[in-house]
Amino acid sequence: MKHELCKIADIPRAGTIVVPFFGREVHVYRSEDTIKAAANVCLHFGGPLECKEGRLVCPWHNAAFDMTTGERTEGPAPKGSRLMFLSTRIEGDDLFYVWGE
Numbered sequence: 244m245k246h247e248l249c250k251i252a253d254i255p256r257a258g259t260i261v262v263p264f265f266g267r268e269v270h271v272y273r274s275e276d277t278i279k280a281a282a283n284v285c286l287h288f289g290g291p292l293e294c295k296e297g298r299l300v301c302p303w304h305n306a307a308f309d310m311t312t313g314e315r316t317e318g319p320a321p322k323g324s325r326l327m328f329l330s331t332r333i334e335g336d337d338l339f340y341v342w343g344e
């Protein structure tokens with residue numbers, strides 16, 4: 244399966260772009276030399292995440308996640324939990340979610 248997430252040119256140099264994903268949302272962003280796509284879902288209780296000062300932070304109870312590793316760094320999300328990253332592939336000018344290829 245392959246599903247277009249966004250144009251590469253639309254991914255900001257800093258921060259994230261939030262794109263729809265089958266009725267949910269994904270944060271797409273640049274991290275070091277790669278592009279990451281993380282589900283916009285807090286690992287505590289499913290709240291939305293906001294990009295703040297280089298982290299993804301949940302406004303509901305202040306859990307925070309490292310944007311590079313996905314690891315929970317603060318808050319009530321369980322220790323050892325991490326963001327849900329999507330498998331992606333760049334083709335031409337576009338970023339795709341890919342599964343089972």
Ligand code: FES
Pocket residue numbers: 285286287288289290301302303304305306318319320
């Ligand atoms: S739902 Fe995100 S910190 Fe509670």
